[in-house]
Amino acid sequence: MEITPVSKPVEPPGQAIWRFRLLGRFSVEKDGEAVSIRSRLHQSLLATLLAHPNQVVPADDLVDAIWQRRPKNASNSLHVLVKRLRAALGDAERVRAEPGGYRVVVAERELDLLEFTSLLTAAKGAEDQVAERNYLSAALTLWSDGLAPSPLGERDHSELEELRLTALSRRIALDLETGREAEAIPELRRLTQRHPLREGFWAQLMRALYQAGSQAEALAVYADARAVLADELGVEPGAELRELYAAALSADGSGAWQPVCQLPSGIDDFVGRDDILARLEQLLEPGEATRVVVVWGQPGVGKSTLAVQAAHRLRERYPDGQWFAALYDRHAGRTSAHELLEQLLLAGGLPAGQIPAQTGARSAALRARLADRRVLLVLDDASEAAQVVPALPGTGGCAVLVTSRRSLLDLPSARRTRIEPLRGDSGIQLLSQMIGADRVAAEHVHAEELVRLCGALPLALRIAGARLSLRPEALLSSLVQRLRDERTRLDELAVEGMEVRASLTLTYRGLSPPAQQALRRTAVLPRTGFPAWALGAVADGGDGERLIEALTASALLEPCGVDEIGQTRYRTHDLVALYAQDLASEEDRVPSLRRLLDVLLARGKEVYREAARWTEELQPYQPPGAAPSEVDLVPLECPAAWARAERNLLLAVVDQACSAGWHADAARLADLVIPALHLGGGFDQLAATRQRIADAARAAGDELVAWRADYGRAEASLAEDVAESERTFVACAAAFERLGATTELAFSLTGVAFCRMMRNQPDLETAERAVRIAETGEDRIAYCTASRTLAQTLQQLDRTREAVSILKKTSQEAAELNVESLTAGLFRELARAALLLGDVDTAAAACADAAPLLTGNPHDEGWLLQLRSRVETAQNRFADAAATARRSHEIFTDLGDRRAAASSLIWLADALWRGGDHTEAAALARQAREALAAMGSTILAPEAERILTQATRSV
Template sequence: MEMPNQRATWRFRLLGRFSVETGGKPLEFRSRLNRTLLATLLAHPGEVVPADDLIDAIWQRRPKNAINSLHVLVKRLRAALGDADRIRAEPGGYRIEVAEGELDLVEFTTLTEAACHAPDEATERARLATALGLWADDLALSPLAEREREELEELRLTALSRRIELDLEAGQAAVAVPELRRLTQRYPLREQFWAQLMRALHQTGAQAEALAVYANARAVLAEELGVEPGAQLRELHAAALTAEDTRWEPVCQLPARIEDFVGRRATLARIGELLEPGETTRLLVVWGQPGVGKSTLAIQAAHRLRARYPDGQWFATLYDRHSGRASAHELLEQLLLASGLPAGQVPARTGARSAALRARLADKRVLLVLDDAAEAAQIAPALPGTGGCGVLITSRRSLLDLPGGRRLRIDPLRTASGIRMLNQMIGADRVEAEREHAEELVRLCGALPLALRIAGARLSLRPDAPLSTLVERLRGERTRLDELAVEGMEVRASLALTYGGLAAPAQVALRRTALLPRTGFQAWALGAVTDGSDGERLVEALTASALLEPCGNARYRTHDLVALFAQDVASEEDQTPSLRSLLDVLLARGEEVHREAARWTEELQPYQGTSRPEVDLPPLDCPPGAWAARERDLLLSVIDQACEAGWHADAARLADLVVPALHLGGGFEMLAAIRRRIAETARAAGDELVAWRADYGRAEASLAEDVSESERTFVACAKAFEELGATTELVFSLTGVAFCRLMRNEPDLATAERAVEIGESGPDLIARCMANRTLAQTLQQVDRTREAVWILKKTSKEAATLSVPSLSAGLLRELARAALRLGDVDTADAACADAAPLLTGNPHDEGWLLQLRSRVETAQGRYCEAATTARRSHDIFTDLGDRRAAASSLIWLADALWHGGDRRDAVALARQARDELREMGSTILAPQAERILAEAARSA
């Protein structure tokens, strides 16, 4: 396939038959998988599509190593497009970059949103017509998954229904009739089209035809769904029978739609579905955290629902910052007046008012919008008693005690919608001129509409001021809430109102969330810092008030601005006892994590510290190591807070207990940082032993990124431990020095032998075995391989007495390496086979064994298998973030490819791996890479 020019004009069509053009010429894709991947990404322009969603869309049956398969498919698609930057890898998935005018879906969305903000109905009709004109045909042949096709089709039908509604209001009923007849045939279960056809016929005076349409609709609905027509069709049927208007004066009290309303397409569509008039009153609670835009959304939705509620649209505000909360008694008076009841006839008692309102609303189709309800009792007396009406309620709480209602929680905007909101408020040119600062501004505002509206208001006051100025002021977490305030709008005041409505235990719980990571925590952690309970009731209370949000896997998080508010209100109390309680729980749980990790870790034994009281631990729903991985952020956060509180010994012990397990998940830079924090705190307290142990742990974590830095730290640790008389720590440090120098291809036999000598006289058998293993590695590097083999066999017998399978597996791997050096491929193969059963779920061990097995397969002439095995090893280390190990795997992948005849890729990979390892200060495999490059140069 001819590769397209990167600078060519692109056109992606998703609305109907899928196609791609570049430079005016169609681009064909031979692979169905490529078409599906590209179409799925285009269905979410500018958004990160999770890898799991892409895999489910592409393959009917999830393949083995699905993530790897997706990586390969993305690479192929990039090559097919000829534009490597078009599809970008993001944390958790992929995102496609689409410029203005390239994708018809973006144009459609822009036009339909513009239609919502049109100054008049004629302009709205024109914009919707233009948007609908982008659809070429139906989606039957689209490569999209069924769910994606249905979502696109729903967007089209929603826009189409609204355009027809406008046609009818503009007196174009005769023109609409033929189109509506086609639509009712194609979508017979969509009652809205039947209702619009009846209205059109009714407007043209064709009452008999309208009655026939009703009969057809009723028959279809009964046969297909077993239901009677809804209230709208029944009322149109009655109107067609009588051809008379009812005696009712419709009143619209809705505030004007806000011009800078953006996004929320799916939510608006969902509100429309839930408030479709029916036999019973439709009741919907739109709820969410303060400032999330509930009122604006409700007003927008209510305007779109006007045609469905022709008897009136009433609006009542239930809270005013000057006059406070409106009572149910006051609300009823307001609604009775809206119904047309004279003020002198409004009953005096609340019960009588409620009965009068129900009588006024009987058999009517009125939409009630009740804004900012505090509790169910405030609005329950105002609910209609018969079907046909709709009630749209906004609240800061879920109002679970309101019977018969549906609930829809509103989340903050996405970044793209936040940017569009800024465009509306301060101008797109100004936003694009500082795009990075604009995106950071949205992030610092938590994509919360109220915060963005405040930021936009402040920026509009100073049109010449750069966005970076406000961004810089918002970066400070201590003052961010102070900055998010302007003339009648204040994020802190909005949050304080919700906080003030909480019960006392929930208020305490919100304050204690300041001790927990913003990335998420489980209920037990909130209980541990609050009242010692399991935390479930506390989580429910805060979630019901939208101050916590679920984030998957029974975890919860606070929105960034809520977290800052929690820190504010917590600053006046001493939270040290709460932190102590949580730390004690984690120390006890850490013991379990370390007992499991002891099967595959070769770290220093944990620092003993002081004894702590026994605590009741929450039940585990997974193995301790998996628990540690899941609670990584919590563990690191508490270690850091323990240092801040001056508890360096407990912080050191918790790190020693859990960090070996956390190594399995990568993130070595963060682990090195927490060790550095412990070392600094311990030194400030004059505890040199704890400080140098933490530095040793930092050197271990740094090995994945910077071998030279690790060596310098190990050298300093060895000197310090010798002065402190810490024999076991000295052996580990000397072993680290020897290993780093080995990685830099500067074998230090003297240091390796010294580590063994000290280890032989010490009590720690693990330290002794590790020192012997490193000595054997060093002997191999100085061509004393047979001596290395003898040491490895002897040490393996000693290691067999320990319960550390990974240590035995590591010795077997070294024995296999030594056998390869001696040309004994069968022994190497057998050693790998013996090591495999000893793997204990440690992905590092698996990665190293796969790397070695690839070398064995290459030596056996099985080059394809060797390349596949090396790729698996590389993928494991890449996922772990171990750059050094991943680059080492590339060396052996290049070796397998070279022997297999794929010389070009082999040379490229060898050069890449050599350069990466040099950058990290690890050059032990440089000769292997240089051999491939030298042979390639000779061949050329």
């Protein structure tokens, strides 16, 4: 807080003498008599102005300080309040209106705050320590104990209190420097009780006791300070307290060995990790060589807590001492190897005056000190191996347990154990121990979600538990609701002394600039996982493997399995992913997304070239006038398998491209890869992707792309809701006719006719119109697809021989197009028509012709198996027919095609009924009928009713 000094005024005779007290107890006097200012609002106004004497305080700041809830007309309310304050003071010129705010006019002798700051200024310029102490003492006497709550706002009150405590700490420091420790000790004991989180007072109390020769009491004070800081803030004492502790330990000056345990206390609510504790005990068993173990993992995963628990369990095996050194302090920063060696030598009993000045000499002295001893060293939060190596013992018998955010691969002869987030019920157990098992049990579902939102990280869970423990009446669901918002989740995971973001920041700052950039750019990659090449693509084409190694070595990435083409996939922990989102700027997102999109568009062309023999959909969209970016890539061995492995990445990039305003590129990428992805099922996900493109295209005024995306959504929705697909196809047909998009119109009309056929409402007029329109276009796939649907419609109208003629003609043209799924589909329709005509041999032959065309196409393979089951039933091979139908049902179930899976059940029921298993046949027929009815597909309803009736009669 800056105070504007004023000169002492020369008061005219008869001038009233004012005295304003702000330091401690607030009061106003005029000529020695108290001025009554009863209104709390008036007191707050005057106190806030006095906290900034002779300065203009902005009106908004005054409003915020005075009212907890801002008045509707704040300006007028403040004006009225000032007017009434002037009346209460009886001095209209004391509070003056200024542009933008108000100012109180006071002389130095009138306001204790001005006197206080003036004395502090004099203390800084004092010629010696005695004069400085006298000025500070005089300044501190101006403070009085407040008998009532201060009318000051929290910020001003805190700033004034900080001024007082800073002055008090300096005066006590002067007392200690001038041999007044006996006087300072009682005062410091009171201060540590009133301000337990100010490490400076604890340090001064330790120093006073140490100077007074009370080393044991100094050590006890350290223990008290450490306990308070651990309980309240979850941190260890800072460097000054630790150095005083080490000095107190070696106070005898003899250098004689004394076993010392410096371990922080274990925690009562430690959960899980039993397997890792057992492993650490095994790795740290004393042996002929020094045992060195690195416990590493992502920020907040509980490395330090685990190391302390393990060290306590190992105490008896290291009877010569258990030393603990924190290598990072949030105030003092990183501990150097030089500083660490000093701490350890002091812990080993070496007098401070005998500690060598050079780092190398200190390292040698420590090795000598530890020779033939059995000491366990716990070195917490090492940032690099160089910080630790000089402290490694040179002989066997000792052990070193290091915790780090990095793997410290260059630490010699070290064994490493990576710590993962809590698993199983451990997160629930931790919450139960922090806030009570009854409270967790009462909201068990929300407790489980809370653990998930915290990523099962102990630090995050401890923060959540601390917040909940402060408010026993609060529901877990209220905190869960706040944590659900990813934009503010990291803000919520913070409490005094503990903060997930701060822990992540410390790790981030330790990365190289390329690794920092790579972490930021993971913001455009899916959290489900990504391969190394994708990280390289978003990082300006960098070496993805090396970047993966750098981030994995800092526990910011974790492997999450190997995909079907043998790539190891990696993911960021959910909270790390949110941190990367926070860090990523537009300069990170836009270039990285553009490069990744260009790579995927190039790969998409490879995928489509392979999938073209399977797809009967619209040709991929080509943005008009767009010059595709050239990306130099090694060709894929199996593009379709690659697309399946990268499904989540592809769809995530489509979504982000839409958000970035690149809907045309998003549409093209979707058209290139979705035919291959369609073979893997997940139709609801594909439909959602098409909807995202449609929304983005409409927002940009691009109707053609929007309606093409709607067409694709209808295709994907056929597996779930035939009626909905029909409605969408009808809307698409109307739009494409209006836009003059002939090929798209033909496909849409074919879709309408197909849906109506599936709903047992054959629409010959629409099917014939689709063929006529397709005949006039250049897309022969559209013509063949429309012709096949026309043939299916004719079969439904008992005009099977006409359908066979169309199918034979269309099969010849399809064979020339080299679209294997289309040709196979026509063979299937020929087989179905042959069955209707009673020609089982022709149907079997058509199925055999279709089979070789469907290698790697599970969806069409499922339909062929369904038809083969019908052929086998017609051949009285009921067991084979049932087995074939079951396989078809399994394929469609795995793909998520509920409509196809239900239709397979009908033919399975038919085979079972004919084979004599009437009970299961009836149950399956009923199940299939209900499932298809729910999806609006009634084409097989008569078959289901026939089987159900016959099977029920037989039962």
